[in-house]
Amino acid sequence: MSEIVKITRVTGTAVPIRGNDIDTDRIIPARYLKEVTFARMGQYPFFDERFDAAGKPKAHPLNDPKYLGASVLLVNRNFGCGSSREHAPQALYRFGIQAIVGESFAAIFAGNCVMMGLPTATASASDIEMLMNTVEQNPQTRFIVDIDKKIASFGEQQISIDLPETYRSALTSGSWDSTTMLRARLDQVKKTASKLPYMTGFAG
Amino acid sequence: MAERTLYDKIWKSHTVGILPTGQTQLFVGLHLIHEITTAPAFDMLREQGMDVAFPERTFATVDHIVPTDLRTRPFLDAEAEELTKALEKNVKEFGIEFFGLDSPNQGIVHVIGPQLGLTQPGMTLACGDSHTSTHGAFGTLAFGIGTSQVRDVLATQTLAMDKLQVRKINVNGALRTGVYAKDVILNIIRRLGVAGGKGFAYEYGGPVVENMNMEERMTMCNMSIEGGALAGYVNPDATTFAFLRGRPYVPSGEAFERAVAYWKSVASDPDARYDDVVELEGKDIEPTVTWGVNPGQAVGISEKLPRPEEYSDPDGARKAYEHMGWQPGGPILGTPIDVAFIGSCTNSRLTDLRAAAKIARGRKVKAGIRALVVPGSAEVKKLAEQEGLHDIFREAGFEWRDAGCSMCLAMNPDKLVGREICASSSNRNFIGRQGSPRGRTLLMSPAMVAAAALNGQVVDVREYP
């Protein structure tokens, strides 16, 4: 993960998952958090909504063959609320999702996404509705989610999307995997720490 | 922009610099880790050949996955065993202090931080768990992070963060009897919405909060995240300092006096500026119960279940009714339950257990109801037993367990089955949260859970003097 990967745009078909306040327990049930690595998370997104207790597939966009291979996920309001589990974006990413466009995202979820190089962009409720209708009617529609220009487009149509400037900058400059950037300033970190009284046990 | 608030002061003193992305590099004073969200972070460190930058500022425990009854190793659940082993190996390899299963300090990470005095005012604190906001009760700037951020904290003791706005929430007047901190926070979430705190840190104040003890303040701050706020805090005061004095990781003697001086200095100034201010009246708050599938879908015990149209997302409310299997307009009072759970980082501390025991004393859990009490830490368990609370619970028909997260997220054997309905003192009523995809959760205060257990249905705790 040390080479720089700049993420400026994501292209591909899309899959809509409708509903507000979709929490990370729904995106990935807690029992899958028992795995020591993220390696198999791609098998589990929305597991309990996609399969019944006997393992039989249920109707769900992620099971629907017409959305197979989608790389853009369309969602509504406050997506990813609840638990901080990075397993949730990991599951979506490893399933094949490379960008999420929605009305709004929960804070920890969006932060987790950016650190994995998975852009989350917001658009107006009416634009999201229009995008969802478009893919539901024509799942083969190809989208371009341009992080750099903050535009999502398909065919002749364009809508404006948004994401925090710091996220946009991190993704497009390839510094979303922040460890290297943070570690470069360890001296500075030590200096800041030395000025905090609790770091020395409030020694006089 | 907010100014001269606790948030602003701590943010400023912990800022290392501005990163090329425009984010702030923020120093993390205390890092708490547990078995669930850390294994991949340590793997990433190993892959990249990095060490832990400040190993003495990270503390570890096991809570999420541990059984709360049979604790012999290896655990019956092979995955739980493997994950626990991974943490044990990682803390050893990287030199991190660990409160393992056999430690008297083991417990839910958000219970043991304050209990040990690790959590202190004027600090930044991070943990790979969204309820890290709990520690804000001490005037600590505390936030939940993901696994990649855990890796960053391990490798650098810093995070790349964006500054939040600050919303002051004043709870005025006083609470009525039978109304607890849990009811207050459920009402705040109900009023401001589960996404209402997006982009904000919540500062809780006003007479009701100022009169709360530390455990009540922790309950409030704990559920900030359920309101969409990444962090919540209460300004440190005499109550805070009295709680901290004498705890294992708190300095003593003159150093304690210096600590108090620092802690006082970080509180929001009287003329601090906030981005938003919200006022609530304590007397308006009733014992509160969630009826739906997110913590904002709550009603006072005497209210009728709301119509979907009363919500900004009527479709979401309709789906919630579908899952829960009840109708708008009906009462929440009298809703039957199958399981009663007293525990979780929201409400598993000594005062929570006392409040529940007061209701349970000399009474019996209704036949057919599965009821369990899971103390938040080994220390809480010990103190509760010294007071005889375990006997009260056991005599009433509650199971008395060892410390852990248990049925809050059901990663251990404590789970709902099928369509069971659980009266729960935890923090999330999400679909599937308590281990059954079809299970149902009613969030309420520990006293309300105890009263529901005795009656086999939701009742008004105020009828139990």
Ligand code: SF4
């Ligand atoms: S008790 Fe529940 S909410 Fe708290 S840390 Fe454990 S799992 Fe998370």
